Amino acid sequence: MILTMEEFRAYQPEKPTFALFGHPIAHTMSPELHALLFAASGKDCTYFAVDVPPEDLAEAMQIASEKCGGLNLTIPHKKAVFDYLDAVDEAARDLGSVNTVHFRDGKAIGYNTDILGFSGSLEFDGIDPKGKIAVVCGYGGVSRVMAYHLANVGAKVLITGRNLAKAKALRNELRGYLPEADIDIMPATQLPRATEIVVNGTPLGMYPHEDGTPLDKLPVGTTYVFDAVYNPPLTTIMRLAPGNAKTRNGLLMLVLQAAYAQTIWFGTQFEQASLTRILRLLAGDMAKKRLKTIYGKSNIVLCGFMGSGKTTIGRKLARALQCEFIDMDDYLEEREGKKISDIFAEVGEEGFRDIETRCAHEIADKTDCVIALGGGAVLRAENVEQYKKNGLLIHLNTPFYRIVQNLSRDTSRPLLQGDKEKQTRLLYNRRKRIYVSCADRSVSGTRISEIIDSIFNAI
Ligand SMILES: Nc1ncnc2c1ncn2[C@@H]1O[C@H](COP(=O)(O)OP(=O)(O)O)[C@@H](O)[C@H]1O
Ligand SMILES: O=C(O)C1=C[C@@H](OP(=O)(O)O)[C@@H](O)[C@H](O)C1
Ligand SMILES: [Mg+2]
Known part of the structure; x- marks a missing residue:
């Protein structure tokens, strides 16, 4: 369900209510995903998306503090929301990005569960980045989250992309937060053969430009490819992975960031089996949509x-x-x-x-x-x-x-x-x-x- 600002102003909560703010917001899977998570933990709550243009964020935050237990934020509000928060957790502060808000005791507290979605995905796949060379493609919001986590847990991080000046700016910033971290930039053509982990935070390869890829070939040592994109489910860069490498798209990260948001709001701990079931339901929904839109x-x-x-x-x-x-x-x-x-x-x-x-x-x-x-x-x-x-x-x-x-x-x-x-x-x-x-x-x-x-x- 997607509400306009006008509908959100008029909304009268009958149950504990949570919302996603974004602009544009038409393609979000969050209402469906949170409904599945509520059902899995036996909660009777409402979750909807609100199309909040940037100029309405202040008002939307005020309404939310009165009507909602918590929020998720997506583009373009993850940074702008800082102005309306009383406190933020450490990762959210370093990343300059909040995707989850909890209204508690009259205060609005900001968190970043995107990073937990990423670290949880690696854990789910049994990947320990410590000591490994990890290449991060891109320097936007998601790349920043992934590079921060990889550097923080002791990977040797190499940021790559078409614009190395931007990669350098991200490297310098992350070095400021994580002075001990091993983090540098590298042109795509010079990635070391020993690179084991490749992650993509760019939109290259995303529907409808599915042939796009941030790298034309992967280092021979690659054992794990993570792509934050999940439409298509198997992106071009995932297809480039050597036969024995594991690949993972961004749908699990989406599920886990939502699950961690509910952990923040309610303290809920989800079983791995219910998360896997929800992941498969979403993947099925995506397959149905693609069957119609792409193949007719x-x-x-x-x-x-x-x-x-x-x-x-x-x-x-x-x-x-x-x-x-x-x-x-x-x-x-x-x-x-x-x-x-x-x-x-x-x-x-x-x-x-x-x-x-x-x-x-x-x-x-x-x-x-x-x-x-x-x-x-x-x-x-x-x-x-x-x-x-x-x-x-x-x-x-x-x-x-x-x-x-x-x-x-x-x-x-x-x-x-x-x-x-x-x-x-x-x-x-x-x-x-x-x-x-x-x-x-x-x-x-x-x-x-x-x-x-x-x-x-x-x-
Ligand atoms: N991947 C699988 N793992 C375990 N058992 C399987 C698997 N695929 C099929 N089976 C078993 O093989 C048998 C034949 O499968 P069936 O679905 O009838 O095949 P088909 O319809 O293609 O002839 C069934 O007993 C089924 O449970
Ligand atoms: O391969 C075939 O020619 C046949 C397969 C059978 O179906 P299953 O493939 O489900 O066994 C059934 O249609 C019939 O026995 C003929
Ligand atoms: Mg049969």
Whole structure:
């Protein structure tokens, strides 16, 4: 929910109320995110965003002190809000940036939980920056937060960017706050090979300019890439990471800064499992939005070999996205009133494929659902065309040994009956080429939750 100043003036709180001030504010995820956090900790509170133009900040702060328990601030208010605070914590003071306010005992206290969101993300990923070379791309607000934290915990920080004079200004400022810190500037072309951590605080790579990147290649030693951008979920710089490096986008930082704000307001401590669940819900929402805005589609259609996990993962994916799930094998069996194995026995594989094609036509106009196909449903180009009308076609690229494991106790798939491992492997290799060429994306992973994350990242 987004309020105008006028609506905020008229607002009468019925519950403990919290708000985000920003300008512009149209794309914020904070109201949705805080609602999920309130629900996770059993709190009945209101949270909305207010579009506060810079000239109205003084009045908005006055109203908030009367109506709100606390606030979050975003662009362009993180610095300007200092004028209306009675105290600020140390990181907020050094960073010159407040993103969280707590109204307590008639006073307004400012905090910076962005830095906690960043440090929490590193902790979540098991990254200890101490003694490591960490490159920070950019010198704006987020870069400053990340460079400050990395330097403060003992990383050797190198700030880089197109404008080294700005990088130098940030370095000098941070050296002033952290005299012991190891912090310098470096042109992008001279980054040491031993650099382990790369973080991006620039908007380069953000939707809609997704090809942008602050670095054209990453140092060979890179083991961790953190990008404060989260739309797209897999940015160009994350894609440049060496195969064995971990990558993380800014969505977790967003979730954690909000969680820490609630810790400041209420003392709430969130379980890692509920934060992970909330992170996945937001990632799902983002995937749904991207599906519409970028691809003009609203279905996710899963293809892949028998036993690759289409039915199982599709059902869980639909639950995560809170949308309808259709399993095409179930649909077909229900339509025919027969088991697939009986259909194969009665009319053979070609007869079965004809029914499959009729089903593809019947389903093609559905919207907002996850559809799990049968393993052979993409063998006919006509079917692929139907499913792609409203859907992004995603191939579950499950390795053969995994499929053998998944189907070891299965007796329902006619094409697998008898001792057919050798033939099945041949079929697998033949089909794989078809899946890869017809699908919009191929994803892989071990655990089901990991595969769902890969699907979100692929959109
Ligand atoms: N990533 C996975 N981890 C563990 N079990 C899996 C995984 N993917 C699939 N399975 C199991 O494999 C079996 C076959 O999966 P299913 O979803 O029916 O595949 P498909 O619909 O692609 O034929 C099911 O018992 C399912 O629970
Ligand atoms: O690969 C195939 O040709 C088939 C796969 C099956 O679906 P699953 O992939 O869900 O097992 C089912 O449609 C039928 O047995 C044919
Ligand atoms: Mg299935």
